[in-house]
Amino acid sequence: MKIAIEELAGCSGCTIAVLDLHEAILDLVEAADIVYSPVIMDVKEPPEGIDIAFVTGAVRNAENQERLKKIRKNSKVLVALGTCACYGGISGLSMMSNREEIFKTVYKGVGTVKEDGVIPHDVPEFLYRVFAVGDMVKIDYYVPGCPPKEDRLKEIILPLVKGDAISLSRKSVCSECDRKMGEVKDWTLKRRHVGIPDRDTCLLGQGYLCLGPVTFCGCNASCPKNNIPCHGCNGPSLDIIREPCRDIHNLMVRRIADLTDIPKKDIEKELYDVAHTMYAFTMGSEVMEDKEISKIRDVISQEGNR
Numbered sequence: 626m627k628i629a630i631e632e633l634a635g636c637s638g639c640t641i642a643v644l645d646l647h648e649a650i651l652d653l654v655e656a657a658d659i660v661y662s663p664v665i666m667d668v669k670e671p672p673e674g675i676d677i678a679f680v681t682g683a684v685r686n687a688e689n690q691e692r693l694k695k696i697r698k699n700s701k702v703l704v705a706l707g708t709c710a711c712y713g714g715i716s717g718l719s720m721m722s723n724r725e726e727i728f729k730t731v732y733k734g735v736g737t738v739k740e741d742g743v744i745p746h747d748v749p750e751f752l753y754r755v756f757a758v759g760d761m762v763k764i765d766y767y768v769p770g771c772p773p774k775e776d777r778l779k780e781i782i783l784p785l786v787k788g789d790a791i792s793l794s795r796k797s798v799c800s801e802c803d804r805k806m807g808e809v810k811d812w813t814l815k816r817r818h819v820g821i822p823d824r825d826t827c828l829l830g831q832g833y834l835c836l837g838p839v840t841f842c843g844c845n846a847s848c849p850k851n852n853i854p855c856h857g858c859n860g861p862s863l864d865i866i867r868e869p870c871r872d873i874h875n876l877m878v879r880r881i882a883d884l885t886d887i888p889k890k891d892i893e894k895e896l897y898d899v900a901h902t903m904y905a906f907t908m909g910s911e912v913m914e915d916k917e918i919s920k921i922r923d924v925i926s927q928e929g930n931r
């Protein structure tokens with residue numbers, strides 16, 4: 626069994642997460658040969674005849690696009706590994722700035738470059754938008770997470786390389802959270818730096834924008850368990866992916882309306898103002914943007930562009 630891990634526009638954290646399997650990495654290397662991974666080894670190009678390839682990162686430029694097509698052609702099974710690959714992830718946030726702004730920030734605006742930094746002209750051509758890998762080629766399995774957590778990787782990668790059946794929970798982060806719904810009164814939307822949340826009751830009920838109800842499970846609700854609202858890094862829950870009339874924004878409006886006595890239109894307005902927060906991990910997904918009720922198009926055009 627030959628496996629490969631390709632890197633596109635991302636931070637390589639998903640590949641590091643594979644190395645972080647601890648002793649389970651021994652099971653992985655016993656069952657499979659890692660024949661290509663630019664992060665782990667000095668191999669420049671993927672060989673032919675790969676059994677399972679994992680792709681991390683989104684498609685931002687022409688080189689990413691070419692690499693994705695090549696690894697698809699060379700592999701029997703292609704797995705989108707991590708939220709950047711599945712939905713654009715944080716790489717998709719670059720849709721909120723245009724090319725000139727991005728290049729100016731990267732090559733001139735950060736503290737580690739000189740003020741007279743040069744913007745290069747020989748970098749790969751920028752595409753007009755960020756793409757999730759499934760927007761460009763056929764994907765056999767999606768493994769979201771930023772990065773996917775160790776337990777989830779064990780549940781997926783090991784059975785996959787051993788040819789065993791994969792069995793996973795398909796619920797939302799709320800299903801893994803043990804907070805109770807306390808009494809909800811005088812609900813107002815709070816920014817996450819405001820106050821210290823009660824540790825036992827639901828963060829959403831306390832006014833914090835916790836995206837647990839609309840986010841795919843698989844992290845053991847690690848943020849709410851540490852008193853931090855979920856910001857959706859596992860990507861959308863399955864009902865949102867499957868149903869054209871369901872979207873992150875409208876399901877959060879519905880959830881808050883169920884909890885409070887605030888009219889839906891007021892909640893809609895308030896959440897619209899923080900829509901960029903709700904779509905932080907999905908902005909680069911055409912599938913999510915194409916939903917008729919999605920606010921992603923508004924967020925991108927408000928902020929200015931592609």
Ligand code: SF4
Binds near residue numbers: 706715
């Ligand atoms: S999903 Fe997260 S960890 Fe993986 S490449 Fe993207 S930013 Fe990095």
Ligand code: SF4
Binds near residue numbers: 802835838849855
């Ligand atoms: S909304 Fe957040 S805090 Fe409330 S149950 Fe869901 S994950 Fe837990």
Ligand code: SF4
Binds near residue numbers: 798840844860
């Ligand atoms: S709780 Fe939410 S933000 Fe935290 S790891 Fe899980 S999906 Fe990501």
